[in-house]
Amino acid sequence: MPEISNRKLFYNTIFCQTFSPNGKFLIAGSLYGDVSVFDLLKSFEPNQIDNYDYQAPIYKFTAYVNQCVQSMVTTDDFLITGTSGEITGWDWKIVKSNKASRKNISWTIQIPTDKDTSEKPDVNSMVYSKEKHLLYAGCGDNKIYDGTVKFWDLRNLEHTSTLTPSLNGQISRPKLGKWIGAVDFTEDWLLCGGGPSLSLWHLRTMETATIFDLPDEGIHVASIHDERIIAGGCMPAVYHLNYQGEVLAKVPTSSKTVYSIVHCEKPQKILSISGSSNNIDICTNFNYREFILKFA
Numbered sequence: 001m002p003e004i005s006n007r008k009l010f011y012n013t014i015f016c017q018t019f020s021p022n023g024k025f026l027i028a029g030s031l032y033g034d035v036s037v038f039d040l041l042k043s044f045e046p047n048q049i050d051n052y053d054y055q056a057p058i059y060k061f062t063a064y065v066n067q068c069v070q071s072m073v074t075t076d077d078f079l080i081t082g083t084s085g086e087i088t089g090w091d092w093k094i095v096k097s098n099k100a101s102r103k104n105i106s107w108t109i110q111i112p113t114d115k116d117t118s119e120k121p122d123v124n125s126m127v128y129s130k131e132k133h134l135l136y137a138g139c140g141d142n143k144i145y146d147g148t149v150k151f152w153d154l155r156n157l158e159h160t161s162t163l164t165p166s167l168n169g170q171i172s173r174p175k176l177g178k179w180i181g182a183v184d185f186t187e188d189w190l191l192c193g194g195g196p197s198l199s200l201w202h203l204r205t206m207e208t209a210t211i212f213d214l215p216d217e218g219i220h221v222a223s224i225h226d227e228r229i230i231a232g233g234c235m236p237a238v239y240h241l242n243y244q245g246e247v248l249a250k251v252p253t254s255s256k257t258v259y260s261i262v263h264c265e266k267p268q269k270i271l272s273i274s275g276s277s278n279n280i281d282i283c284t285n286f287n288y289r290e291f292i293l294k295f296a
Contacts, residue, residue: 008032014255014274015296016072018079019264021191025096026272028260028280028295029069029081036060036295039094043282043293044268055293063088073126073135076108080128080135085111085120087137111139147178149192163206165196170211172196174245181233189243191229193219198231200243211243220275221261230271231287232258238273240286249287254279 013031020027030176036057043055063069064083071082078089087109103169111121122140124230129136132154149163165171166178173195181194189209190201198219217234223259224230228248232238240249255275263271263286273281273289280293 003102009278009296012278012295013068013259013276014278014280015068015070015259016081017260017262017272017274017280018072018074019262020079020092020096021074021076023030023264023266023268023270026066026073026270026280027079027095028274030065030295031068033062033064033067034060034199034296035063035069035072035079035081035100037098037100038280038293040268040270041141043291054238055291057295059291060296062102066103071123071126071137071247073128075128075130075135080126082090082123082126082137085113086121087111087123087126087135090124111137115143117267123282143181145177147180147195149180149183149190161206163190163192163201165192165199168199168208171199171208176218181220181230183217185221186224189224191222193222193231193233198222198229200229210243210247212239212241214239220257220259223265225259230261230263232261232273232275234261251283251287251289252290253277253281254292255281 005017014028017028024041026040026284028036036164037059038056052081063081067083069081073080079095081088089107090100090104090146091106094104113120123137124140125138127136147164147166150159151161153160179194180192185193188203190203198212199208202209219233222231236253236256238253241247253273253279258273260274269284271283271286278295281289282291284290
């Protein structure tokens with residue numbers, strides 16, 4: 001039995017992470033449907049940083065049977081997880097008290113399936129609006145690989161414009177496809193990448209400002225944070241770059257492919273990286289890896 005367990009951990013993939021509302025706990029979801037809960041305050045104790053055996057979760061629970069945890073997000077009251085065809089809410093009080101299980105789910109939302117198929121849509125991404133108390137879920141419907149970035153006006157729920165990065169010959173990478181794996185934006189800038197190279201666009205003109213030269217085979221996560229670009233994907237490192245494309249830092253990762261990068265400012269500045277590994281890389285000054293957590 002231990003041999004089977006070790007083999008599963010060798011092939012484990014951690015698709016998603018989030019922090020508790022107070023920033024004291026890190027939550028991660030895996031390929032096997034499990035969720036691990038880490039007490040970050042204990043992990044950062046001076047005498048524990050170098051204690052590899054201690055860098056395990058305080059506990060883990062099974063969120064989904066025979067399905068992976070594909071996405072997660074935090075609200076003040078709930079940890080929300082997503083899988084094929086379902087979004088699930090878990091009360092933070094229960095999660096932090098080491099008692100979460102399938103028996104005490106707070107609520108679930110079943111994602112409608114297309115009438116022409118019985119296949120359940122994946123819940124690939126979720127975003128929560130604190131101002132409107134709305135949860136937005138991006139779900140797979142076998143039409144998501146068209147390579148477009150669409151803009152929506154949330155005031156009237158109307159689609160306003162479309163950008164197709166792969167139409168730019170300098171950005172297109174035909175051997176990787178035209179799918180978009182990551183998008184972020186500010187008032188002035190749009191950042192996106194996937195099969196096409198990671199690129200930065202002027203929102204007002206919809207013209208390319210920077211095409212980032214990275215050694216990736218596909219971008220899965222990218223964000224704009226503190227006037228820098230943070231990006232990861234099919235490469236064993238997370239890159240920090242400025243808007244002009246210059247590398248500010250290269251952080252080697254436990255994962256050969258990175259699927260999740262999350263950061264928190266309080267009570268301590270933390271950047272957490274996960275992907276195709278049982279390990280989670282923790283950075284505090286964002287420029288190097290300080291220590292590693294193990295999912296299980």
